[in-house]
Amino acid sequence: MMAPAMSVLATLFITPIVLTPRTQMIFLLPLCMAVSIVYKTTRCDRLRDIPLAALVSWITIVVGMYLVGIVLMVLFELAA
Amino acid sequence: MPLAAFLGWLVPGAGHLFIGERARGTIFLVVIGLTFWSGIAIGGVKNTVNSKDRFLWFLGQVCAGAHPIVAMTWGKHSGAPETGGDPGWYAYGHTEDTAVVYTAIAGMLNLLAIFDVLARIEKGTGQESRAAPAASRRAGP
Numbered sequence: 001m002m003a004p005a006m007s008v009l010a011t012l013f014i015t016p017i018v019l020t021p022r023t024q025m026i027f028l029l030p031l032c033m034a035v036s037i038v039y040k041t042t043r044c045d046r047l048r049d050i051p052l053a054a055l056v057s058w059i060t061i062v063v064g065m066y067l068v069g070i071v072l073m074v075l076f077e078l079a080a
Numbered sequence: 081m082p083l084a085a086f087l088g089w090l091v092p093g094a095g096h097l098f099i100g101e102r103a104r105g106t107i108f109l110v111v112i113g114l115t116f117w118s119g120i121a122i123g124g125v126k127n128t129v130n131s132k133d134r135f136l137w138f139l140g141q142v143c144a145g146a147h148p149i150v151a152m153t154w155g156k157h158s159g160a161p162e163t164g165g166d167p168g169w170y171a172y173g174h175t176e177d178t179a180v181v182y183t184a185i186a187g188m189l190n191l192l193a194i195f196d197v198l199a200r201i202e203k204g205t206g207q208e209s210r211a212a213p214a215a216s217r218r219a220g221p
Binding site: 010012013031050 | 104107108111112114115117120121122124125126127154158173174175176177178179181182185186189192193196
């Protein structure tokens, strides 16, 4: 019973996963979601407002970050 | 006030639970904990929280309280070699960057939660301070 559980824990938390630049971009999404939820939890007085406010904030952050990335990539290509 | 801040640092969300903000405390407990351990799951417990090689990042990570302490202790006792050894135990490049950013941002989010609990105590918006006006309303003029 304990051995399979320990094996799963070892696989999950001890062995690193392999990330490529493309998959790294996908990992931005849950991180932005965490930031949005925590920030809106501190800002919203009513708890029922949190889900919608966090969703709007998440979309804003993700779109903003990708736009900044695209602009920087274009500038880099022009300068190169 | 210092006890709520200390509890909030030690276990993310515990400060809010202490002042009676149960829903907010639970949200912080789950979201910050998930963010931190997602970072550990990405980069591995051995090298993600590293005070020697990435001290400034470590300062961010340690704001998550007990989580980085548990991760460091687990990493030291996980059986993997401290230096050298099997490179499969260590994260490099994009994996290392992502893992460190996840865990450090979890610490920064906990810092935000600590400031929030201090502000709520200052404003008196915890459960205890809400109970008093409600009781006076029930009592009438």
